[in-house]
Amino acid sequence: MNLKSLISLMRPKQWIKNSFVFAALIFSGSFIKIDLLLITLKTFILFCLISSTVYIINDLVDIEKDRLHPQKKYRPLASGEISKMTAILLAIILLVSVIWLSYDNLSLLSILMGYLVLNIFYSFKLKNVVIIDVMSITLGFVLRVEAGSVSTKIPISPWLLLCTILLSLFLALNKRKSEIITLKNGSSSHRKILEEYSIELIDNMLTIVTPSILIAYCLYTFNSVQRQSMMFTIPFVLYGIFRYQYLMITKNLGGKPEDVFTKDIPFLINILLWIISVLTIIYFKL
Template sequence: MRQSLENSGKVSVVDKVKGYIKLARPKQWIKNLFVFAALIFAKHIFELDYVTKVLLAFFCFCMISACVYIINDVIDAEKDKLHPKKKLRPVASGRISKTEALVFLSGLLPVSVIGAFMLDISFAVVLLLYFANNILYSIKVKHMVILDVMSIALGFLLRVIGGALVIKVYISPWILLCTLLLSLFLGFSKRRNELVILENGANSHRKILEEYSLEFIDNMLSIVTACTVMAYSLYTFMSSNTYYMMLTIPFVLYGIFRYQYIIYRKKEGGSPEETVLSDMPLMINIILWALASIIILYIE
């Protein structure tokens, strides 16, 4: 009996650790890969010093992102209990208490900020702007129609800018524009999924959903989709030293079309990182796009 109690204690500790890991949402760290955009397009991907700095920047963004997720989970715990998926989050489910979550935050936040300042001051400023943007989003902006999605898009832009600043390279405005449009596409897709999944209970979970309708979001998605394709196509025409970058346009088209298929037919897309990781055709397409871009940029 004593042995079973000990085993029970071990399971409890393991479950607690899993709760802390889940609280940091490592699956969503895939969004931080946008930090590598400047490294790839500035053609420094095979230079160890540059790669090391961007990797460290990536880890800083992962840690600060975890801090943001912890704060969100604490603030939205009661509302998350009403969501079919979010009710399983550590704080909402009760696996991790709000106090434990805040203690975890108090240790993680200083490490991420100090690490960023040790890496580069300008990068650290961008990281703090990213954190401030997310705090404002959690407190106020997520209740403001359209601006809530634009705030999400700003987070992606800051990742790209941070990746450029940490290695002191120029990044094309076309890349920033494509990042903005793509992130708006993902943001509106997320709102659409919430409306579909929650149906009549959408307003009780997220009040801002009162301001959205499927028709309105579909119109926004149509506009953003067209703009994304045009912006990326213009980038390949005008912003590269080689016209071979135009060969990557089909990958972008397929990726957007596939994501829309997932949104409209599979009724998913509420979590972009989970969508990418769970859909093999989409993941393969992204990998092929990245490989094709690297080959074209570096072998010209």
Template sequence: MQQPYKAVQPQFSKMPKYLLLTMRPKQWVKNIFVFAGLIFANDLLLTNPQSLLRVLATFGLWCLIASSIYLINDLVDIEKDRDHPKKRYRPLASGHLAPSSAIVATLIFLVIGLPLAWMLSREVAIILAVYVVMQLAYSFRLKHVVILDVFIIAAGFVFRTVSGAVVLGIDISPWLLICTGLLSLFLALAKRRHELVLLETGAGSHRRVLDEYSTELLQEMISLITASTLIAYILYTLNPTNPHIPTSPFPLMLITVPFVIYGIFRYLYLVYKKDEGGSPEELLLKDLPMLADIVLWGITVVSISYIFRQ
């Protein structure tokens, strides 16, 4: 039986610790999507120190801006999080971090992050600004709109991918956007299913939009998006946008398909058999088979792109 909420008094000496926890550094793993353009670029940008530094700077800016959004989300949901079996232990919901401290930190992150992004790349700054506006709309209204809520979650990953390409001034492959968007929808739907299963009959009281979903509906959606993701990736490997990768007599990028299939199947196993999927970044960090699969996929992609160039 869930224990009733009991507030604690925030301690100033521990404020940095709880502020960092609320910034959710584990979720910074999502920002690795900014490296996609660097890896799949036509030129050898991965070995170019200047290009690598620009993408690393973009990664850092995403960590800063995304952290401000996490703070806003926790401020908006502070009362509902106190009734959640897991989120009630977050610093704001538990009382370890004062709301005033979170508000000040949010403003500082935004005031520092957006101007720095403008100095790095105007396009990246615009993408981050649009992301902030979109997430504010999500936090206050759009997270209650069925189906649109998962599209907004997925859009965040696409924004990261696009920003990683524009900071380098390279063309954005439509295949890269399609695969990123579909994979992001897959992760978002799995997250909704996890919330629905975890909260059971009380799901709607914590997140109103969950009343509009059912496990059967989400299962159908996940099945559809899983097939679409695999087909899109396979077509991408058969029609690479990188002209330097040989496609005859055998499209070498097709070798990476088994890693993608295994990764998706492993994720489905964790979602349906282990009731995971609420935090993709945590699964990535703690599930060794998943982590090993992603590392091997990355090594294979880079090897094909950089060793077999014409």
């Protein structure tokens, strides 16, 4: 066991998902307010700690199945680099830290604990219930957005919440599709829920979810304060959807969304241009 293995067990690559806590701050035009920015950064860190707790619990539950997986077998627990007792101890330390650091905001603490409970249910039961499994993942993203809103007391646009729901469904469905492709005929032996899914079923679901993302984002821009300017950000969202689908179909990268968001240069450039455009429009009131 070493520090690198412990850090790997916490899955820091997955922390990019917790950036959803910044949604309320950014889209309200309050990103330049240092006090609110620091509060949101603290919320981001808390979600990183609680999500790492969840990943450890999930790895403990799936340790035997992960040892049969072509990629997951290299994880610290599955490979034997870290013992179960060490993993349990780390999870306890992280959980205690989250409670201690968020005790001054009971609303935020309740969301963090709700996220933990949701994912414990997911690890033991919900991940084996068709459709509910991907909807549970979606709820986790909604809780991230709500945490950012609650911690700063900034209300979030219902259209942005809808975009969050649809985008997370899009990512979750593509993840299931990627798992089926990666594991091929032995998919059900690695993850029971994959027996309930097929490429055709997931593609049918995506035909509903994918255009809905674009429609929801368009409705958000139409209802925003700077609606005429915000409409110019729609092409970035459209390109992002198309690029993700391209990477899913040609390179099967949908199983690890964090790799798409951090390693695919065209996708990353598009995200950065979208962020710059949104910040410019909101903060310079164009």
